[in-house]
Amino acid sequence: MTSLARVKEAVVVTPSEPTPSCVLSLSAVDSQLFLRFTIEYLLVYSTRPNTNQSATATHVKEALAKALVPYYPLAGRVRPKPDGSSLEVVCRAQGAVFIEAVSDRAVSEFQNAPRYVTQWRKLLSLQVADVLKGAPPLVVQLTWLKDGAAALGVGFNHCICDGIGSAEFLNTFADLAAGKHGLGEFRHKPVWDRHLMDPQPKSIITPRHQNHPEFNSVPDLCGFMNRFDNERLSPTSVIFNKRYITELKSLALSMSRLGSESNFTSFEVLSGHVWRSWARALNLPSNQILKLLFSVNVRQRVKPSLPDGYYGNAFVLGCAQSSAKDLAEKGLGYAAGLVKRAKERVGEEYVRGVVESVSGESMAIPDAVGVLIVSQWSRLGLDRVDFGMGRPVHVGPICSDRYCLFLPVDDDDDDDGGQGESVKVMVAVPTSAVDKYELLVNSPYS
Incomplete structure (x- = not known):
């Protein structure tokens, strides 16, 4: 082509x-x-x-x-x-x-x-x-x-x-x-x-110190950065339909330590499953610390909430963290639980702590070692963008890279009746790991 x-x-x-x-x-x-x-x-x-x-x-x-x-x-x-x-x-x-x-x-x-x-x-x-x-x-x-x-x-x-x-x-x-x-x-x-996402005067709010693991460095025990910089990356995409996502939720809940009253969202189980599959496919040292970073919309998580129509950057990075060994051995419930807890940590004080961290001379930036970044495009409304040519039949990135994207899917032919629940997961992984990643991500019970 x-x-x-x-x-x-x-x-x-x-x-x-x-x-x-x-x-x-x-x-x-x-x-x-x-x-x-x-x-x-x-x-x-x-x-x-x-x-x-x-x-x-x-x-x-x-x-x-x-x-x-x-x-x-x-x-x-x-x-x-x-x-x-x-x-x-x-x-x-x-x-x-x-x-x-x-x-x-x-x-x-x-x-x-x-x-x-x-x-x-x-x-x-x-x-x-x-x-x-x-x-x-x-x-x-x-x-x-x-x-x-x-x-x-x-x-x-x-x-x-x-x-x-x-x-x-x-x-x-x-x-x-x-x-x-x-x-x-x-x-x-x-x-x-845009002043609403600037540091606030100390007289208004003084956030208690919180740990923000996305900014903390971890040792690179396996040449992680060199591998992604030097080895050719191959794009992959897998579609998860409503039935598959429901199966993942049931599997995660059966393996988790959460109470029976707790449930996992589609994002939590998909993120946990893709993160585990990606990590296991890379054959990393068992003691390598891995992070899953994902954006959390904070428009309704700050006080006062941001006004409708605010189109600036209004997110912080949630961070789930685990050793490669625990991520591989403790199962989907463990991984999904880490994602769930990372989301729940993001409140008013957490957001203000991030704003302080990235401001002024400190200019904190996320560490890249052992990191997979997930971006959820499936809920943005991109699949509704109609220029008079109908809705798009494909939504995705121009270039596929290390970011893992959750993309909307045209569900007209979905075997669950076109309920709009399907998600396409696209991520590029080192060529040597593609076959194993695709096998794992398509095998939730492995």
């Missing part, structure tokens, strides 16, 4: 109406060192009869200009503050980038994981290497596939928005393109208010 995508047009799109000219501060959470990259989405749409490609591209481009009016910071440019304490956005209506392209791919080629991690790279042709060097914080590429289907690649500067915020923007943008709403008709208007 080739990787060709030919660019027909690449233009800068500015807001369709005048927007404020100003400099906006990003929060301490937005400014974290590990968020200075681009979130890259790939949405694939099936062939629709009588599609006028030229008209569709024009509607998408015009809708982008309209969406940039309320979301005008996405037409700005991110830079460090002069004192280096955090980041800010210079808003001068500089614009986002829109690209139209054509490709020799077909929609059916996206049903499975790519054969290598960068195979779909050209579906977002503008790759931003440094988000602080004046690059546009938003890039949109509409690529027409050979069978009349379409792929939409979107890149967001992660410093400006998190997954929830970017998905809200995409649904606004898509509804404008499809003619479903006008600019003044949306239920939640975008809210900036």
Whole structure:
């Protein structure tokens, strides 16, 4: 399979109406060192009869200009503050980038994981290497596939928005393109208010010291970092339907020490199962400390809660931790329980402790040794993004890497009656471990 995508047009799109000219501060959470990259989405749409490609591209481009009016910071440019304490956005209506392209791919080629991690790279042709060097914080590429289907690649500067915020923007943008709403008709208007995720004055709150294991270093006993840097990574994807997830929940509960009144969520059992399978496939030393990091939305976990429409980074990392030996031998109930307890630790004081840790001179960053990061895209609403071409039949990343992504699945053909419960898990693992990982992740009782 080739990787060709030919660019027909690449233009800068500015807001369709005048927007404020100003400099906006990003929060301490937005400014974290590990968020200075681009979130890259790939949405694939099936062939629709009588599609006028030229008209569709024009509607998408015009809708982008309209969406940039309320979301005008996405037409700005991110830079460090002069004192280096955090980041800010210079808003001068500089614009986002829109690209139209054509490709020799077909929609059916996206049903499975790519054969290598960068195979779909050209579906977002503008790759931003440094988000602080004046690059546009938003890039949109509409690529027409050979069978009349379409792929939409979107890149967001992660410093400006998190997954929830970017998905809200995409649904606004898509509804404008499809003619479903006008600019003044949306239920939640975008809210900036980034000061809400900054450290608070000590007179307001003084968090008690809490352990934040995501920031703590652990010994690398097995050349973990070198292995992931030097060995070729192979993308994998496995679909878990409703029946399989229910089976995992029952298995985890039967093996756990939780009381009978406690239950596991789908996220907890899937995370625990994938983490165990990944760790066992890597054949790590029994005393190697491993961590599972995952984002926890804190919009309703801080006081006061963040306002509807807040699209900045409003998450902290939950951290489950175990030795490789315990993770392998103690079973799914143990792993799911670690995830559950890591989620439960995230309250008001925990969040404020993280904000303090990543602020100012300390600028704490997560340790990478022994780490698997899970990101739950399946609940963002990306599967509802309809530009007038129907809902996407595939949602995923542009490039598959070490992050483990939980992706939504088109359940029309699901054997459980299309209840929208299926989850696709995509992660890239070292080539030498692929076969064992896929065997383990498909065998919950092993």
